[in-house]
Amino acid sequence: MSQPWVPFDDRGLSYGDGVFETILLCQGRPMLWALHVKRLLEGCRRLAIDPPDESALAATWQAPPGGEWEVLKIIVTRGSGGRGYAVPEVATPRLMSRRVPFQPDPSAWRQGVGVRICSLRLARQPCLAGIKHLNRLENVLARQEWQTPAYREGLLADSHDMVVEATSMNLFWQQEGRLMTPALDQCGVAGTLRAGLIEAQHVVPAQLALDELAAVNRLWLANSVQGVWPISALWSSEGACLRRWEPPQDDPLQAVAHPLLGYPATP
Structure with a gap:
């Protein structure tokens, strides 16, 4: 579940220390979901961020559709803490998401x-x-x-x-x-x-x-x-x-x- 605010010491806010995905939903179903998950996990691996499990990721879209087309944005940050650029010894990654209506442009x-x-x-x-x-x-x-x-x-x-x-x-x-x-x-x-x-x-x-x-x-x-x-x-x-x-x-x-x-x- 997405949290409504980001703490001041979140490393995604401070340093861009995180990854995101922008996903098209068709009648509530995510298009190219496996490829989005694959890229997000690869991004976490490159940045050495513990990735969210796939059930937590799937929960971002498993809700009744809000229309024929929506866009889901998922953000994963390393979480809070660390002195300067040094990462904290123990980090708790933060998962956030938001769904909004969308209309393609034929x-x-x-x-x-x-x-x-x-x-x-x-x-x-x-x-x-x-x-x-x-x-x-x-x-x-x-x-x-x-x-x-x-x-x-x-x-x-x-x-x-x-x-x-x-x-x-x-x-x-x-x-x-x-x-x-x-x-x-x-x-x-x-x-x-x-x-x-x-x-x-x-x-x-x-x-x-x-x-x-x-x-x-x-x-x-x-x-x-x-x-x-x-x-x-x-x-x-x-x-x-x-x-x-x-x-x-x-x-x-x-x-x-x-x-x-x-x-x-x-x-």
Whole structure:
């Protein structure tokens, strides 16, 4: 059960010392639950936090549904205590959760979205690559780079100018008939929808340099809550339009991704 407040000395609040998951519920049932649990447990392992047991995690969603679609957020922190950055000898991890109503955006599925390249570059840190830890300050700074609704998302490259992700979604592209996504062994969040597509061999991890981005056949953004958004226009950080794409009539990524979320394969 979620507690209504966080103590001042909670290490998640003080240092980002914890992990979180954001999960789509369809009529009360969590989509991609096994992959969310797997990533949360991997994050706890990397940070050396004792993970909650699976019954405690399952209790976060085992309640009557509040509508057709909801979003469940789960946060696990190391708990309270410790002097400075040193972790306490005995820590009691804290589990918190919240469910809120959600409405997907079918217009983005059908018409696509405009995105911009962010000026901020992600730092490489393999120890944290892939997990969804609580320190998302790079994403917060990147999201402050634009206010106009013409851009629904911002694309992030790392310090070596390799494309990594968007501020809150994974990136996918098609080239020569293959569906690909950035390999996230240096930085970035390995999304659960991305993991499901890789496991099913629909998508393969690859490298994509920033200066190659505008030349691919097609681009998409996707995550386990919003589904798949085709990219219809790509803008530079200076505001120049680099490329436009027509949304596909039969979207090959939506066809394999949306059934994993309970969304229609052809919106």
